[in-house]
Amino acid sequence: DAKTTQPPSMDCAEGRAANLPCNHSTISGNEYVYWYRQIHSQGPQYIIHGLKNNETNEMASLIITEDRKSSTLILPHATLRDTAVYYCIVRVAGSGGSNYKLTFGKGTLLTVNP
Amino acid sequence: DTGVSQNPRHKITKRGQNVTFRCDPISEHNRLYWYRQTLGQGPEFLTYFQNEAQLEKSRLLSDRFSAERPKGSFSTLEIQRTEQGDSAMYLCASSLRQVNEKLFFGSGTQLSVL
Numbered sequence: 061d062a063k064t065t066q067p068p069s070m071d072c073a074e075g076r077a078a079n080l081p082c083n084h085s086t087i088s089g090n091e092y093v094y095w096y097r098q099i100h101s102q103g104p105q106y107i108i109h110g111l112k113n114n115e116t117n118e119m120a121s122l123i124i125t126e127d128r129k130s131s132t133l134i135l136p137h138a139t140l141r142d143t144a145v146y147y148c149i150v151r152v153a154g155s156g157g158s159n160y161k162l163t164f165g166k167g168t169l170l171t172v173n174p
Numbered sequence: 175d176t177g178v179s180q181n182p183r184h185k186i187t188k189r190g191q192n193v194t195f196r197c198d199p200i201s202e203h204n205r206l207y208w209y210r211q212t213l214g215q216g217p218e219f220l221t222y223f224q225n226e227a228q229l230e231k232s233r234l235l236s237d238r239f240s241a242e243r244p245k246g247s248f249s250t251l252e253i254q255r256t257e258q259g260d261s262a263m264y265l266c267a268s269s270l271r272q273v274n275e276k277l278f279f280g281s282g283t284q285l286s287v288l
Contacts, residue, residue, distance in 0.1 A: 096277075102281050102282075103265050103281050103282055109274060109276075160205060161230075164218070166214070166216055
């Protein structure tokens with residue numbers, strides 16, 4: 061999988077939008093961007109994924125730049141329960157080969173403050 | 175079904191002892207993964223099953239580690255002759271084989287080797 065670069069930590073005020081950046085400058089055309097988060101003492105949880113179009117679900121929005129070299133995960137109204145480590149991962153699409161494997165970096169620790 | 179279940183949640187053992195962890199995946203999921211996570215790091219891939227077949231083992235998995243998934247249902251991870259360096263969180267995840275599969279993680283087993 062291509063490497064990603066994320067800031068080690070970020071702070072956000074409760075109720076405000078949290079914008080988490082990720083650089084993936086070596087991403088290939090068939091690689092998706094996935095986001096997972098890990099709340100303390102729990103396993104990682106899937107948030108969202110996308111290829112080149114912006115995506116939104118009930119948890120977050122994903123904005124991918126036109127050149128696909130970077131993306132931003134947006135939590136529109138952060139709550140204290142969103143405090144977690146957020147992982148940005150790029151992964152080849154398809155269910156064959158070694159596409160099953162997720163390679164995690166160190167992620168970004170997002171702290172939501174009251 | 176409430177998700178991926180791992181037991182025990184915590185295990186303390188003395189160096190040299192054998193330990194076994196159990197993972198019960200989401201029932202219809204045909205893929206099962208084991209990851210290991212140490213403090214401050216993202217999860218690292220250990221091994222992967224598709225149904226009952228173990229299709230990949232990481233180089234991180236020494237000969238002291240063995241994993242099974244009999245009948246393609248639950249899985250066990252055994253560590254023989256534990257060492258202090260084995261202390262970590264052991265995470266299990268399951269998924270359904272598809273183009274953009276999502277991994278569902280359990281809460282992990284925290285192993286402490288004294």
